[in-house]
Amino acid sequence: MAVYTDVPFAEAAALIERLDLGVLTGLRGIQGGIENTNYFATCEHDGQTHEHVLTVFERLGFDQLPYYLRLMQHLAGKGIPVPAPAADSQGEILHTLAGKPAAVVTKLRGRSELTPGVRHCTAVGGTLARMHLAGRDFALSQPNLRGLSWWNETVPVVLPHLSPAQNELIRAELAYQNHVAALPAYAALPRGPVHADLFRDNVMFEGEALTGFFDFYFAGQDTWLFDLAVCLNDWCVVHAADATDGRHRADLAQAFLSAYEAVRPLTAAERELLPAMLRAGALRFWLSRLWDWFLPREASMLQPHDPGHFERVLRERLARADALDLLRAPCAVPA
Incomplete structure (x- = not known):
């Protein structure tokens, strides 16, 4: 939960008026997300x-943000349910508030489903595949800024905070992911714009009907398989009340993959490297949570996520020799 920048009401109201969204009547901080400052803006x-969502970007600059906002605009134009950025009379969708980059986007209906079932996973899997295909002709390009290069830079920063066992694990996994990235099979993976952070709290539902994906501010060019693996690691594990579990749930994974492949079947290279990408997805979020936990920023609302969760997910993936067999095998799920 984070609000890093206190936005003056009058300044926000002026932006809302310039975007022809009406008169601002309410502005309240959103208790969600840890990267940017977000407000719900109520307008008449x-x-x-x-209601719209007003975002002030804390780490991303004016040079990087057009990629994210234009991607959302592109996907919305292709019929993918994502928030559409509001443009001014000149067609500009990137604005300035409190001296920082800002954007206003449509607010999706519904709520996030934090304990998803088979139908939720089916809806997300199919929509993710359609999103990947819709992004193939997106004109802009930007790497995944939290990809392998960032992992290599950040692991040395968090190592002093880890136990010897954690130190050994994260070093070994980073070495393995560097090895995978040099393989011909990895070079053959289909790629394009990916969300890269499509967790349960970044998807909205009304009942079991999916109403949209949001928070594209980790998006970038990467393998579609990595995007899929990030989802499988969050949507298709046991969701314990205390968020300490990370065990695989075959029923959810099967539903998710079946729906995805009904739209875009996986290639042979993707099937070969799915186990590696499941590990990569766990490493990426274990690492970023370690960074947020031990090196937090000042914020008026901030509670970093438990990094131990994705350490457990990584260990779970390492314990499985064949991810495809794992995804098809039955497993015990607590009642």
Whole structure:
């Protein structure tokens, strides 16, 4: 949960008016996310009340942000349910608030489903595949800024905070991922724009009906398989009340993969490297949570996520010799 920048109401109201979204009547910080400052902006327009999401970007700069915002605009134009950025009279979708980059996007209906079932996973899997295909002709390009290069830079920073066993694990996994990235099979993986952070709290539902994906501010060019693996590691594990579990749930994984492959079947290279990408997805989020936990930023609302969760997910993936067999095998799920 984070609000790093206190936005003056009058300044936000002026932006809302410039975007022709009506009159700003309410502005409240959102208790979610740890990278950017987010507010719900309530507006009155033509006698009706509407809500938008106002984001002030804390780490991303004016040079990087057009990629994310134009990607959202592109996907929305292709019929993918994502928030559409609001443009001013000149067509500009990147703005300035409190001296920082900012954007206003449509607010999705519904709520996040933190204990998903088979139908939720089916909906997300199919929509993820459609999103990947819709991004093939997106004109802009930007690497995944939290990809392998970032892992190599960041592991040495967190090592002093780890136990000897954790130190050994993270070093070994980083070496393995560098090895995988040099393989011909990895070079053959299909790639394009990916969300790269499509966790349960970045998807909205009304009941079991998916209403949209949001928070694209970790998006970048990467393998579609990595994006899929990130989802499988979050959507298709046991969701304990205390968030300390990370065991695989075959029923959810089967539903997710079946729905994805009904739209875009996996290639032979993707099937070969799915186990490696499941490990890569766990390493990426274990590492970023370690960074946020031990090197936090000041914020008026901030509670970093437990890094131990993705350490457990990584150990779970390492314990499975064949991820495809794992995904098809039955498993015990607590009642």
